[in-house]
Amino acid sequence: MGPTLPFFPDQASAMASRVDNLYFYLLAVSAFFSLLIALSVIFFAIRYRRRSADELPTGVEGSLKLEIAWTVIPLVIALSFFFWGARLFFAMNRPPNDALQVYVVGKQWMWKIQHADGQREINELHVPAGRAVRLTMTSEDVIHDFFVPAFRMKKDVVPGRYTMAWFTATRPGRYHLFCSQYCGTKHSTMIGWVDVMEPSAFQAWLAGGSASESLASAGAKLFQQHACNTCHRPDSLARGPNLEGLFGKQVRLSDGRTIVADEAYIRESIVNPAAKIVEGYQPIMPTFQGLIDEEGILQLTAYIKSLSKPVPGAGEVILPPNNRAAPPLQPTPKENR
Amino acid sequence: MSAVVAPEPEPIEPRDNYLNAAYGVRSWLLTRDHKRIALLYLVSITFFFFLGGLFALLIRLELLTPAGDLVQAETYNKLFTMHGIVMIFFFLIPSIPAVLGNFFIPMMIGAKDLAFPRLNLLSWYIYIVGASFTMWAVVHGGVDTGWTFYTPYSSLYSNTHVVATAVGIFITGFSSILTGLNFLVTIHTMRAPGLTWFRLPLFVWSHYATSLIMVLGTPVIAVTVLLVGAERVLHLGIFDPSRGGDPILFQHLFWFYSHPAVYIMVLPAMGVVSEVVTTFSRKNIFGYKFVAFASIGIAVLGFLVWGHHMFVSGQSVYAGLVFSILSFLVAIPSAVKVFNWTATMYKGSISYRTPMLYAFGFIGLFTIGGLTGLFLATLGVNVHVHDTYFVIAHFHYIMVGGAIMGYLGGIHYWWPKISGKLYPEGWARFAALVVFIGFNLTFFPQFILGYLGMPRRYHAYPPEFQVLNVLSTAGASILGVGYILPMIYLAWSMRYGRNAPPNPWGSTGLEWQTPSPPPTENFKVPPIVTEDPYIYSHEEVEIVG
Numbered sequence: 001m002g003p004t005l006p007f008f009p010d011q012a013s014a015m016a017s018r019v020d021n022l023y024f025y026l027l028a029v030s031a032f033f034s035l036l037i038a039l040s041v042i043f044f045a046i047r048y049r050r051r052s053a054d055e056l057p058t059g060v061e062g063s064l065k066l067e068i069a070w071t072v073i074p075l076v077i078a079l080s081f082f083f084w085g086a087r088l089f090f091a092m093n094r095p096p097n098d099a100l101q102v103y104v105v106g107k108q109w110m111w112k113i114q115h116a117d118g119q120r121e122i123n124e125l126h127v128p129a130g131r132a133v134r135l136t137m138t139s140e141d142v143i144h145d146f147f148v149p150a151f152r153m154k155k156d157v158v159p160g161r162y163t164m165a166w167f168t169a170t171r172p173g174r175y176h177l178f179c180s181q182y183c184g185t186k187h188s189t190m191i192g193w194v195d196v197m198e199p200s201a202f203q204a205w206l207a208g209g210s211a212s213e214s215l216a217s218a219g220a221k222l223f224q225q226h227a228c229n230t231c232h233r234p235d236s237l238a239r240g241p242n243l244e245g246l247f248g249k250q251v252r253l254s255d256g257r258t259i260v261a262d263e264a265y266i267r268e269s270i271v272n273p274a275a276k277i278v279e280g281y282q283p284i285m286p287t288f289q290g291l292i293d294e295e296g297i298l299q300l301t302a303y304i305k306s307l308s309k310p311v312p313g314a315g316e317v318i319l320p321p322n323n324r325a326a327p328p329l330q331p332t333p334k335e336n337r
Numbered sequence: 338m339s340a341v342v343a344p345e346p347e348p349i350e351p352r353d354n355y356l357n358a359a360y361g362v363r364s365w366l367l368t369r370d371h372k373r374i375a376l377l378y379l380v381s382i383t384f385f386f387f388l389g390g391l392f393a394l395l396i397r398l399e400l401l402t403p404a405g406d407l408v409q410a411e412t413y414n415k416l417f418t419m420h421g422i423v424m425i426f427f428f429l430i431p432s433i434p435a436v437l438g439n440f441f442i443p444m445m446i447g448a449k450d451l452a453f454p455r456l457n458l459l460s461w462y463i464y465i466v467g468a469s470f471t472m473w474a475v476v477h478g479g480v481d482t483g484w485t486f487y488t489p490y491s492s493l494y495s496n497t498h499v500v501a502t503a504v505g506i507f508i509t510g511f512s513s514i515l516t517g518l519n520f521l522v523t524i525h526t527m528r529a530p531g532l533t534w535f536r537l538p539l540f541v542w543s544h545y546a547t548s549l550i551m552v553l554g555t556p557v558i559a560v561t562v563l564l565v566g567a568e569r570v571l572h573l574g575i576f577d578p579s580r581g582g583d584p585i586l587f588q589h590l591f592w593f594y595s596h597p598a599v600y601i602m603v604l605p606a607m608g609v610v611s612e613v614v615t616t617f618s619r620k621n622i623f624g625y626k627f628v629a630f631a632s633i634g635i636a637v638l639g640f641l642v643w644g645h646h647m648f649v650s651g652q653s654v655y656a657g658l659v660f661s662i663l664s665f666l667v668a669i670p671s672a673v674k675v676f677n678w679t680a681t682m683y684k685g686s687i688s689y690r691t692p693m694l695y696a697f698g699f700i701g702l703f704t705i706g707g708l709t710g711l712f713l714a715t716l717g718v719n720v721h722v723h724d725t726y727f728v729i730a731h732f733h734y735i736m737v738g739g740a741i742m743g744y745l746g747g748i749h750y751w752w753p754k755i756s757g758k759l760y761p762e763g764w765a766r767f768a769a770l771v772v773f774i775g776f777n778l779t780f781f782p783q784f785i786l787g788y789l790g791m792p793r794r795y796h797a798y799p800p801e802f803q804v805l806n807v808l809s810t811a812g813a814s815i816l817g818v819g820y821i822l823p824m825i826y827l828a829w830s831m832r833y834g835r836n837a838p839p840n841p842w843g844s845t846g847l848e849w850q851t852p853s854p855p856p857t858e859n860f861k862v863p864p865i866v867t868e869d870p871y872i873y874s875h876e877e878v879e880i881v882g
Contacts, residue, residue, distance in 0.1 A: 005805070006801055007785055007789075008788070008789070009789045009790050018717070019717055019718060019721055022715065022717055022718055023718055023721075023788070026711060026715060026718065029708075029711075030705075030708035030709070030712075033704065033708060034701075034708060037676075037679055037700065037701065037704045038704075041682065041697055041701065044679070044683055044687065045687050045697070048618070048682065048683070048684060048685050048686065048687050049689070050687055050688045055619070055686040056619060057618075057619055057620060057684055057685050057686045058684065059620065059621045059874045059876060060620065060621070060683060062624040062625065062626075062627070063623075063624075066624075066676075066680065067627050067673070070672065070673060070676040071669060071672075074668070074672045075665075075666075075669055078665040078666075078668060078669070078714075079662075079665065081665065081711055081715045082661055082714075082715070082716075084715070084717065085714075085715035085716040085718060086661065086716050088716065088718075089648075089654065089658075089661075089716035089717050090654065092720060093654045108494070141489070142487075142489055142490040142493075142494050143487060143490070143584060143650075145649065145724060147724070147790070149721070149790025152721040153720070153721075154649050154720050154721065154723055154724070155649050155651065156649050156650045156651055158578075158584060158585065158651055159489060159578045159584065160578020160579070160582075160584070161578070161651065163651040176790065176799065178792045179792070180723070180724040180725065180793070181487070181724060182485075182487070182793075182794040183490060184414075184495070185410050185411050185414060185481070186410055187414070187795070188794075188796040188797045188798065189410075271579075272581060290579075
């Protein structure tokens with residue numbers, strides 16, 4: 001293989017060409033202004049070169065009109081960059097609801113990936129072309145970053161929280177996956193591949209995988225194993241909130257705030273249960289930090305999510321949540337203070 | 338010493354300038370003369386510049402091939418960390434302010450010295466003590482966190498000398514604060530009679546803005562590195578998520594200083610360019626007040642844009658929007674300066690002496706650096722190029738193409754005043770050309786690499802990136818030659834150069850209205866200022882409207 005001199009990265013996601021169009025616009029404007037300045041400097045330098053040692057040019061008064069022009073025109077152009085860039089940024093941060101869910105855990109120095117159906121991969125991610133894929137990511141140690149240049153997609157992977165990224169791959173092929181946040185000695189080996197497959201091939205890959213159980217059922221096992229069900233249960237013996245139908249709903253906390261039960265909330269409730277207490281319950285849950293690893297927490301989250309599956313798309317209840325549930329999980333709101 | 342020695346040859350020249358006013362090591366190490374302290378800084382930062390350059394050379398040699406085969410990954414990580422730390426904290430931040438600012442601010446405002454001469458000397462000693470801690474860390478195995486010290490890697494995971502390095506940066510920060518404070522007080526209180534604010538040279542305005550950032554921003558980095566040290570030693574948990582801490586908090590604190598620090602590095606270079614462009618065009622600056630206020634605008638807005646380093650960190654989308662638009666705003670005053678420098682050349686009498694060549698280089702390269710900054714401020718594009726070589730290329734266009742070009746331009750411009758000698762013009766022009774070519778060959782390919790997706794801080798990389806990396810390394814070796822040349826001929830000129838006249842360029846600046854090298858008290862007769870700066874001709878024509 002001879003040396004190659006590429007100038008432009010692959011375009012393999014729906015976002016890639018949108019980012020590139022904006023990039024070309026920026027390039028065009030930059031080329032124009034760079035040339036304008038460079039040519040003016042060169043032209044003035046030659047046209048007004050010093051011809052004799054005692055030459056004394058006449059002074060030139062400043063011009064308010066010019067000052068305003070070269071303040072306002074760049075400002076207007078910059079604002080066009082801002083709005084176009086912001087539009088794309090919003091799109092990058094708003095995954096469609098039907099996106100395929102994939103969980104990513106970064107650790108020094110590997111990517112551990114779990115699919116909802118239970119397939120696990122390391123440093124490799126198989127996805128179907130033409131379908132939105134949503135990544136929920138966290139780290140077991142330091143900050144990493146999940147970067148797929150061909151998708152123009154990048155997001156830090158931060159310990160202690162979930163970050164989200166999504167893409168729709170458009171062209172089957174193998175694309176670089178890089179860790180782009182410096183993470184220690186072997187940072188540059190924390191790389192891998194994203195395999196974009198035809199949807200049928202992807203189905204075959206899913207079926208032929210080694211997965212024994214889905215993420216949710218692995219989570220259900222953990223739920224039993226750690227005896228979570230002693231307290232989190234639907235009947236009257238419950239000492240903790242019932243988790244059925246919880247995911248995505250609003251939860252009223254004992255301090256009066258209302259939050260949405262998302263992945264970050266569930267994770268926090270496992271590792272730092274005292275941070276947010278559901279109204280009507282006591283802060284009696286111990287922390288499971290160090291007892292359940294990040295992958296386990298993702299499995300538990302998948303399980304808790306699966307408890308909401310029976311009523312998909314049901315109208316979001318504003319407040320109070322879970323009206324249909326048994327009394328213990330929807331205690332009568334009481335004023336605390 | 339032997340009992341009988343040949344009698345010391347009498348100094349031929351009278352002891353009438355700051356260089357020959359006193360001899361001996363003590364006269365330098367205990368001096369309170371701002372000019373001598375500037376030279377102490379010049380020697381120290383030149384050492385760190387070449388040390389940082391040596392690290393850069395090793396980085397570029399490693400990247401000549403895709404495999405990590407020259408040094409081990411751990412060594413490579415230490416190299417880029419030390420390159421960043423040495424270049425930023427021990428070269429770029431002190432460079433123009435502590436050398437040229439120290440030397441010329443008092444002279445430009447017609448003062449005998451800075452307001453606090455002892456504090457000025459103290460700031461150099463603090464710098465040396467801080468640098469010693471960091472050098473101790475380098476000698477004992479180095480540090481591998483990147484100059485950015487991101488937690489929790491720096492606080493919990495790195496097994497290198499983070500604490501010693503952090504202590505070094507903490508201490509050096511005070512040197513920067515004292516210098517800034519000294520400049521602010523000096524500019525406020527020690528201007529010559531008649532030197533009103535709008536008669537100040539733009540070099541002084543840019544240092545005023547720089548000093549504001551030094552005084553207001555540096556305490557934050559001091560606190561931040563202190564917290565990292567405390568976290569490592571005492572395990573406080575401030576940045577540790579398993580103890581309820583937040584690693585992203587570190588990034589907010591770090592960039593709250595380190596983004597404005599970029600302006601500490603580049604604003605003084607802008608000041609140099611304003612002086613050089615006017616002198617070598619024999620023209621008044623176009624839009625004096627706009628250039629002056631642009632410096633202040635940059636200093637103020639520069640404090641409000643730190644979050645653009647964190648667009649992909651998981652911070653809120655709305656925070657991203659705010660930081661994006663503010664980042665575009667801070668670009669505007671920089672653009673205004675570039676346009677005004679260009680317009681200053683219009684109808685001038687332009688000489689191609691070495692300082693002007695550096696000013697040309699600055700204008701071109703800073704323009705490219707600034708425009709590529711807009712790519713990074715644009716949210717949708719930032720996501721792709723964040724943490725890639727695009728960012729490396731961008732900030733080297735600002736820091737090397739801008740700040741170092743400005744620094745070298747300033748050193749050449751004021752060398753006759755500092756040393757009393759003229760350097761060989763032909764060699765100096767040649768070196769400026771070598772620097773320009775080497776610089777572009779080093780860093781332009783990195784823009785392409787970045788858009789292709791090559792992440793920064795990679796010890797080994799996929800083979801398709803090799804050709805561009807080879808070009809970059811070739812450029813770096815040319816750039817290295819370009820930096821060594823001035824070292825040689827400037828040192829040569831101190832002994833063999835022709836004596837410089839007081840005002841070799843025919844500049845209107847006050848600092849040129851005194852002998853070269855200047856007497857210790859700067860001016861035999863305290864000057865009185867009667868007109869605006871940069872008045873080469875008393876006739877003025879309007880060009881528009």
